[in-house]
Amino acid sequence: MTDPADGLSAGETLLLDRLTASLRGVDQITLLLGSGVTAGVIPRVHGVLEIADSFAAGRNDDGALERALEQARSELVGARPIDVYRAYRRVFTDWVSAGAFDVIAQQAVLKAYAAPDPMESPLATHGLGQRLERGVGEGVENDRFSWQLPRGVQALGHLLAQVPEAFDHRVLTTNFDPLLEIAIRSARGRAISLPLDSRGAYGSAGAADGAVRVFHLHGFWRPTLHVRGPRLLHDPARITDNKQLIAATADLIRGDTICVLASSDWSGTVSAALAAVARTRPVRVLWALNDPDAATALSTAEHLREIIGVPVECFPGVDSERLFPALAERAEVPVPPRATGLRHRVRHHSWERQLVSQPGTQPPRDVPGLLLQLERRFGWxxxxxxxxxxxxxxxxxxxxxxxxxxxxxxxxxxxxxxxxxxxxxxxxxxxxxxxxxxxxxxxxxxxxxxxxxxxxxxxxxxxxxxxxxxxxxxxxxxxxxxxxxxxxxxxxxxxxxxxxxxxxxxxxxxxxxxxNLTSWDELEQNAWPILQSVLRTDANRLLTxxxxxxxxxxxxxxxxxxxxxxxxxxxxxxxxxxxxxxxxxxxxxxYNPYIKSLKHDAHMLRWSSEEELRRHLHSTSELPGWDAEGSYVPWLFQNAMLLPGYLNNDPVPESGDFALDSWAAFVAAIQDDRPVLDQLAARVTDLFLRP
CATH class of the missing domain: 3.40.50.620 (HUPs)
Structure with missing residues (x-):
């Protein structure tokens, strides 16, 4: 077995030793995590501001919000990103609404979410830029296979799921995303999201026996049962020196060993809460820094000791992507590759030749069987x-x-x-x-x-x-x-x-x-087609x-x-x-298979003669990509020629001695210069127009 410390920095190795000793002893560990833990997939402050700029650029207000944000930026040249973030929130509150910036934060969280089929996503019926309410947010979280999880978060999820007692069944985080909960549930554990409100209250955690409580100190990305209101995330301007929030955070810190990781503590609430805890009982504070400079770690440790009142060990060069997998290995907690579920429908034409429409194949005589064959053979x-x-x-x-x-x-x-x-x-x-x-x-x-x-x-x-x-x-x-x-x-x-x-x-x-588009990029790329659709579509559609x-x-x-x-x-x-x-x-x-590029009113879908369809087929077959699945010709062959024959148990169509029993066979017949396009036109027109 390789040494788990391989590839780790000196700071990571030392911190790993400290945490391992706590896991093997009687100490309980309180983890206090910041945004760096999920930064690989969730935008940090700079990325959130870019989303806000995109929102402002698309707002129908003659550029007023954009100008207001530009004014705020110009007043803060050289300032910390968090100060610009505060200014952006203030501008959004003034120009849009009290909870407007929560929508920006939700869009930032959804950067880590990518459903394989947008039509099946809980977001399919939800507009971009519209606030996600509790039901939709829970539905998106439950689609856990569609979330990207950083390697470190995945390993931590397994640790919290398998040895939760070592962490007092809890973890504290200043993040507003749900990735920790998703990682725990993906590891077959239970997790409960408990965001603190501005007074430090988090409602009831009843019926949570055995579950890991994830306390979100600065708010959560979606509404929960006890936190509704106009705002989901705490206003940064009101977090600093919030005595109720600091006291509530201190009360949640129960461990003997406290590990602060990937947190800049820009508001000072974490160090203030640790100081409150240190005044009541002995604690051991381990503070991980991303900065690899040892001198910076020493000066930071001295500064934190002055604030908290007890010695603080600072560990330079710590990356959660390396630390948590190594800690899981030390704790003998396996972290298997994450299952992602079925992502794509794959067609196997060689199988279709054997399975779709061989001579003698009969459709099932029961409804479930027929529905299953429609899926397997014809892509319904x-x-x-x-x-x-x-x-x-x-x-x-x-x-x-x-x-x-x-x-x-x-x-x-x-x-x-x-x-x-x-x-x-x-x-x-x-x-x-x-x-x-x-x-x-x-x-x-x-x-x-x-x-x-x-x-x-x-x-x-x-x-x-x-x-x-x-x-x-x-x-x-x-x-x-x-x-x-x-x-x-x-x-x-x-x-x-x-x-x-x-x-x-x-x-x-x-x-x-x-x-139906489900991302900002898609909407921007299709702005003109969307406008055309709105202009030409009759309003009576809204009655449907x-x-x-x-x-x-x-x-x-x-x-x-x-x-x-x-x-x-x-x-x-x-x-x-x-x-x-x-x-x-x-x-x-x-649902029947989709025809690419053709809508219901297209004349190619309602021809008036065999000659007309033959012309459509021949001209289409000369276009690039004509034989791609879902295009006009393969769709007609599969659904208007093979399907009715299969449903009626008719003989397989042939071209001479060539059995047209699959799309692969049809393409092969075309390459063999057989007149199968004309044959397709004749058969389908006979069904379409026959009195």
Missing amino acids: INQQRGTTSPIRLLWPVRLRSRASVIHMVQAFVAGALARLGVEVRICIDDVGSRDIDVAAEFRADLERWFDHTGHGAVREFVSLTDFLEHVQSQPADTSPEALLRPTDPWSVARTFYGEHNPSLYSLLAAVKAVP PLTLWPYLNSMLLESATNDVLTLGGRDEAILWAQWRQTFGFGPGHL
Whole structure:
């Protein structure tokens, strides 16, 4: 075994010896950690100020906030970063609101969070620049595999999870991020976040037996049950000489050995709290410095001794990224590689040739089996809520002048599920439409495609306009179930807009008026496309949640909520995520694969002849990246040619003696100069246009 001290500085080796002796003895250690512990992934003061500048640059105030910040900077040339931070907070309070700078701090914390699928993130329904409330913040923390953890924090999480008694089941930190808690939970421990308010109170830590209490001395990044108010983080101008906060911090320091690490103690509250403790009992203070200079460590130790009143050992050149892994090794606490979960959906075309559509392969005869094969073979996404097999399907479809091939593909799946006994309701969103002929032709197309795989199975068409008129004509339902999930648009609006209070951007993304982007960089890069979308999108899209959700709620009043499955496109995920955040646990969702670069109104999705589709296919196949997964040609082949054949157990299509049983085979046929693009055009057009 290698010596754990290998690669450590002299200061780290000495501090490691001191801590190891405390772990092996009867001493308890109180850890008091500063921002340097998470600085590898969470911006420090300078980075937070850059986020604030970006916020100000995008604010619609004719540059007033930017000028005010510039004025504050000009008055503090050469000042400490913390002094500039104080000035920025004051400007934000004066020009925006009392808690405005908390939003900047939250964005800084989220720099360490990267969900593999933004559509699945709790932030999918939350606008950037909007304050995160407790529920959303807790949801983001619970998605612990999406957080970046520095190596030192990860090792400390395992130490606190496996030998919590050595640290008195507690750790104190001036940080406002949740990375310590996430590290402890990732190590299968329990952690409770306890931020102190401006008076030093932290509420109740009841029912916390065995859990590690993480006390956030200067506030926390999200609201908690006992700290709400207009501010989450303490005002730096009010931290210094805050006697209540100092006394509360001193009361939390219970250990015989106190280790201060990665803290500059710019406010002086840490040293003041240690002085209060030293006046009541003997303590041993170990103070780690990032500065490697030994002379600086000696002078700092003398200065701290004068303040605290007892000798202080200072250790130069200490980096938590090295110290905590070494301490875990000394304590014989294993720190395995961190599991990160599934990050990407990977397609294996060689497997598809064997598994997707070989001759003789039959679709499952049960609903769960069919849903599983849609995921595995064709890349559909099934988000099943609960364990009950879906017995009802809600397929909401916006009425358009003409149905598209996306509708056709969705109808194939709806028909196949209906054939297996699922009760299918096709809800036509015809709110605001008065063209009876268009509605009849649209429904006829859906019926025809449904029957191709449904073979005459029962389905029910529902006009959303008729449903809403019926609801408005009935007395209000005041049952507890109806109050929880109302069926009238006004009650839905009051719950969604009034109580849930989504950001305007997330609402526009949910109704597909703007692209759903989840980072500042993406928003800045797509500013013009977003503006174009806002300018050209009809305002009636905003009615979707207020008209569609009442119908879903009416279905959920009929029986258990987890037997319902909705059918739609992947870009509707945020709409249903907002429903869940508004009304709680509910139905599952089935999404067809996304077509890159094409929206529902594109003419390439609703051609009028085989020749027209053939022209689309040939011209598209000459473009770079035409064969990438999700592009037009592979999407049509997989979903409009292979899928219906699979659902009906039809023979595999062939080109001469060449079986077109996977996308890889289709590409190989093109390279062999076989006319498979024409064959695709003929087969798909036959399904799309056949009377």
